Amino acid sequence: MENYNGYCGSFTQGATATDKFLTMRSDIDWIEVWNETNQTAAAAGAIHFYFQRGMASTDFYLDSKKAATFETLATKETTTGFILTDTSIVTAFAPIAITNVSAAGVVLTANTAGLSVGDLVRLYTIVPVGAAVGGHQLEGIDWQVTAINPGVSFTVGYLPAIVDTGVITGIYKKIQYSDLYLPHTVVITAITAANPAVVSCSRDHGLTVGQKVRIMVPDVCGMREINNKAVTITAVTANTFTTDISSVGFTAFVFPATAAAPCNQAMVVPFGEAAEAVYVNSFDDAKTNVSAIGVTLKTGAALPAGIANDVIRWRAGKSAVVDNQ
Amino acid sequence: MIKLSHFLLTLITNFSKFLRDSLSTSFSLVKGFSKFKHYLCLPFLTNEKRKKCFAKYSYVSLANKPFIFHFPIWMSFTSSFINKTSKIILQPLNQYFVGINNKYPMSMVTITNIKGAFTIDNTGKISKLSICPHIESRIKLFSLRLSNYTMDLILFKAWLQRLTERGCTLMRAVCDSLVLRETVRGSRNDCPLIEDSISYKVIDSRKTEDELVKKCLLSSATTIFCTNGGNGRFPATELNRIDIDEVTTLLLGNNGMMISEGMPGADMFATAPVRDAYFAFAHTDLCGSRGLGQVEGFLSKNAYPSSKNESKYSEWGTVANARFLVSSVAAKEINGAGVGVDMYTIPFVAQESYASVKLAGYASQFVYRPAHLNGALALFSTLGFKMRHASAILNDQWVALLKCTLA
Numbered sequence: 220m221e222n223y224n225g226y227c228g229s230f231t232q233g234a235t236a237t238d239k240f241l242t243m244r245s246d247i248d249w250i251e252v253w254n255e256t257n258q259t260a261a262a263a264g265a266i267h268f269y270f271q272r273g274m275a276s277t278d279f280y281l282d283s284k285k286a287a288t289f290e291t292l293a294t295k296e297t298t299t300g301f302i303l304t305d306t307s308i309v310t311a312f313a314p315i316a317i318t319n320v321s322a323a324g325v326v327l328t329a330n331t332a333g334l335s336v337g338d339l340v341r342l343y344t345i346v347p348v349g350a351a352v353g354g355h356q357l358e359g360i361d362w363q364v365t366a367i368n369p370g371v372s373f374t375v376g377y378l379p380a381i382v383d384t385g386v387i388t389g390i391y392k393k394i395q396y397s398d399l400y401l402p403h404t405v406v407i408t409a410i411t412a413a414n415p416a417v418v419s420c421s422r423d424h425g426l427t428v429g430q431k432v433r434i435m436v437p438d439v440c441g442m443r444e445i446n447n448k449a450v451t452i453t454a455v456t457a458n459t460f461t462t463d464i465s466s467v468g469f470t471a472f473v474f475p476a477t478a479a480a481p482c483n484q485a486m487v488v489p490f491g492e493a494a495e496a497v498y499v500n501s502f503d504d505a506k507t508n509v510s511a512i513g514v515t516l517k518t519g520a521a522l523p524a525g526i527a528n529d530v531i532r533w534r535a536g537k538s539a540v541v542d543n544q
Numbered sequence: 545m546i547k548l549s550h551f552l553l554t555l556i557t558n559f560s561k562f563l564r565d566s567l568s569t570s571f572s573l574v575k576g577f578s579k580f581k582h583y584l585c586l587p588f589l590t591n592e593k594r595k596k597c598f599a600k601y602s603y604v605s606l607a608n609k610p611f612i613f614h615f616p617i618w619m620s621f622t623s624s625f626i627n628k629t630s631k632i633i634l635q636p637l638n639q640y641f642v643g644i645n646n647k648y649p650m651s652m653v654t655i656t657n658i659k660g661a662f663t664i665d666n667t668g669k670i671s672k673l674s675i676c677p678h679i680e681s682r683i684k685l686f687s688l689r690l691s692n693y694t695m696d697l698i699l700f701k702a703w704l705q706r707l708t709e710r711g712c713t714l715m716r717a718v719c720d721s722l723v724l725r726e727t728v729r730g731s732r733n734d735c736p737l738i739e740d741s742i743s744y745k746v747i748d749s750r751k752t753e754d755e756l757v758k759k760c761l762l763s764s765a766t767t768i769f770c771t772n773g774g775n776g777r778f779p780a781t782e783l784n785r786i787d788i789d790e791v792t793t794l795l796l797g798n799n800g801m802m803i804s805e806g807m808p809g810a811d812m813f814a815t816a817p818v819r820d821a822y823f824a825f826a827h828t829d830l831c832g833s834r835g836l837g838q839v840e841g842f843l844s845k846n847a848y849p850s851s852k853n854e855s856k857y858s859e860w861g862t863v864a865n866a867r868f869l870v871s872s873v874a875a876k877e878i879n880g881a882g883v884g885v886d887m888y889t890i891p892f893v894a895q896e897s898y899a900s901v902k903l904a905g906y907a908s909q910f911v912y913r914p915a916h917l918n919g920a921l922a923l924f925s926t927l928g929f930k931m932r933h934a935s936a937i938l939n940d941q942w943v944a945l946l947k948c949t950l951a
Binding site for chain 1: 763764765767770771780879881883887941945947
């Protein structure tokens with residue numbers, strides 16, 4: 220039985236070589252790549268790469284050509300050359316211990332592995348130790364990581380000014396959303412009592428000017444006057460947006476105190492679609508599926524995506540039977 | 545169009561209604577069924593005649609018409625279009641499937657959008673059957689389960705041939721398809737594995753659809769934590785009446801229309817009226833006494849007052865103005881409320897809050913590819929499904945996500 224669902228193609232690297240993502244209509248079981256540039260050149264170079272499902276993700280087989288002689292050398296490489304990807308799969312990350320959340324949003328943890336600036340994390344079970352304050356009201360919210368001190372801490376820079384939680388026994392989890400659908404819940408951390416009212420969020424909101432949203436504010440957050448109001452956005456920063464209404468004279472907005480937990484949070488709810496263009500922000504309805512299945516070829520002299528100006532040809536497929544015993 | 549995947553809210557065509565609508569002419573056969581010979585127009589065919597019938601069928605199958613699918617136990621199948629001029633003989637002890645003929649004229653028999661199945665006993669009584677025409681001889685083994693899933697099918701004549709062959713062995717799942725490998729040992733283990741495969745794949749396809757609908761709903765912006773329970777969990781307590789009411793109140797405040805109409809009380813023991821309701825999709829973990837069971841005012845669907853079966857297959861019960869449908873693939877966040885404490889997200893939806901586009905003829909096609917199409921030695925058959933799916937939230941204000949933990 221031969222393979223089926225085969226794919227093949229080619230690409231040429233530009234002046235600056237980059238990793239190449241090849242989209243497929245289904246996942247694949249094997250892929251092989253030829254570097255045509257090296258194949259035809261007299262100089263030594265990597266010419267053939269092979270990877271199949273069941274191999275370690277950092278492994279692939281490589282045929283290299285020796286200079287001039289055109290002899291080939293077959294080796295097993297232990298470098299990541301192929302990355303199988305399905306962006307619709309949401310990874311569930313393990314909980315990791317934290318010991319403190321400072322007023323400035325610095326979260327102390329000995330484990331920041333796998334965390335990057337821009338990632339979303341949630342905090343859980345922020346239980347005070349001894350006379351510490353704790354911070355249950357911070358739990359369950361998507362906080363955006365704005366800085367990382369590896370192995371020591373990470374910072375959630377959009378955290379509102381709270382009292383230091385003190386020593387706690389808590390956990391954080393990295394959160395990954397599916398690419399299939401947008402938007403996601405955006406929690407409000409502050410609203411100014413000003414004209415115009417400016418709203419701050421716990422993460423980058425992805426809103427655009429002209430977008431209409433509704434502001435939902437539970438009683439615990441004060442500023443009841445603005446609850447359920449539909450507003451139009453007039454200006455944005457990454458995590459704040461300016462509304463077209465005045466909140467002067469409104470009750471002050473307060474981020475819930477520890478004693479208020481468990482509690483609901485203020486949030487932004489989209490109101491219709493983006494006014495100016497389709498799918499330009501994360502609150503537009505997800506009519507465009509941005510997810511993809513495929514494989515990423517890593518760039519490098521001995522890697523499948525090659526280097527600058529290399530001509531790469533590839534084929535991939537799905538086998539009828541994968542029998543890794 | 546609102547679609548709730550296998551929650552069966554709007555997509556299932558009622559079998560009897562379909563019969564009544566589509567078999568308006570031939571359904572009259574039921575009355576005088578014991579005299580069915582008088583209505584004979586498609587006689588029980590010999591093998592040779594049956595081939596001609598197939599040829600004819602292939603020719604005319606370009607039309608997209610309702611038809612009846614005749615499925616005798618001991619031989620291959622025949623079929624006939626349903627229209628007001630032709631009459632169809634209904635044979636005792638045979639099984640019939642009603643569906644929409646669609647495309648693929650060269651495949652001899654293709655049936656999609658199957659609406660129902662029935663059989664006839666010696667007395668002429670017609671009984672509803674579960675929908676699973678491809679392994680009729682063992683239909684009872686799993687069709688009760690499968691009948692809860694609507695499915696579009698592509699059937700090949702070769703399918704039946706494969707079923708009668710011995711030595712078909714399920715090797716492993718490959719992506720979204722299964723590979724059946726024919727062995728040469730002459731094993732007597734012929735059918736069960738295939739049946740399992742079909743059962744698995746059909747259900748798997750529906751679960752996939754559920755997953756997609758779930759992901760769509762979970763992208764809604766409105767999130768409410770259960771805060772009025774007493775289990776002391778953060779950030780969400782257990783499910784409780786107050787928080788459920790808050791969600792329904794929120795949807796009402798946003799002018800979301802309820803999906804189901806209420807059921808007035810009936811003079812029956814242990815029943816209670818059911819209110820107009822939004823629908824809520826909960827994880828099956830919440831079915832027990834630590835979930836819905838402990839919520840004040842919870843009414844199991846068994847206690848609905850209607851004598852008719854107006855609840856949905858996946859429905860578990862109702863609380864106030866929400867009816868809960870459950871699925872094993874509904875939203876559950878492991879360790880979502882601390883280590884060892886999972887958190888559940890229950891989307892509450894109002895009418896037209898979201899849409900799932902069902903692309904005609906391409907929704908969950910269940911595809912069997914016989915061995916003779918796979919290589920010179922016909923060693924492998926494949927069985928799988930494919931579908932195109934598009935979902936979108938139409939109005940974020942008509943969807944609310946309620947997060948809770950177990951009591």
